[in-house]
Amino acid sequence: MKILFPVVRSTDVSEKFAAYVKTVGMMNNAEVHLMRVEPPSAYIESRLKEDEKWLADFSAKHFADYPQVVLKAVPGDPADEILKYVDDAEIDLVIMGTHGRRGMSSMIFGSVTSSVAKLSPAPVLSMNPYRKRKVGEIKLGTECFDFSCT
Secondary structure, eight states: OEEEEEOOSSSSHHHHHHHHHHHHHHHTTOEEEEEEEEOGGGOOHHHHHHHHHHHHHHHHHHSTTOSOEEEEEEESOHHHHHHHHHHHTTOSEEEEEOOOOOHHHHHHHOOHHHHHHHHOSSOEEEEOTTSSSOGGGOOOOSOOTTSTTO
């Protein structure tokens, strides 16, 4: 099984979900793919090197003891690049955070998570870390996400 976890530098969303992604991955003996996409408007050549280093540091901090981690940093439209990677790497599950925007804010800014969820050939699990229940409080049972235990 392969899990894609697109990470974001500018917010704490990725930090909040790292332990959850790691746990889901361990429960399914999955390869975890950490991906960082830099929007083209902010992209300069040196920025890709910064993203690669940031991604390596993020992996070392949150997935140091995890045996199967793949890192990918690319420039481009985040939703498009994530969807392309899902196909290219044959991803089985995407886990993404969302900011939980509503109304006019959602219409103006759009949502990468929403776009990926609508168009992905793989299931997309999205969560809002700013809800009352914190990610660390999510109870993980012994369920098998790949249905191998049914």
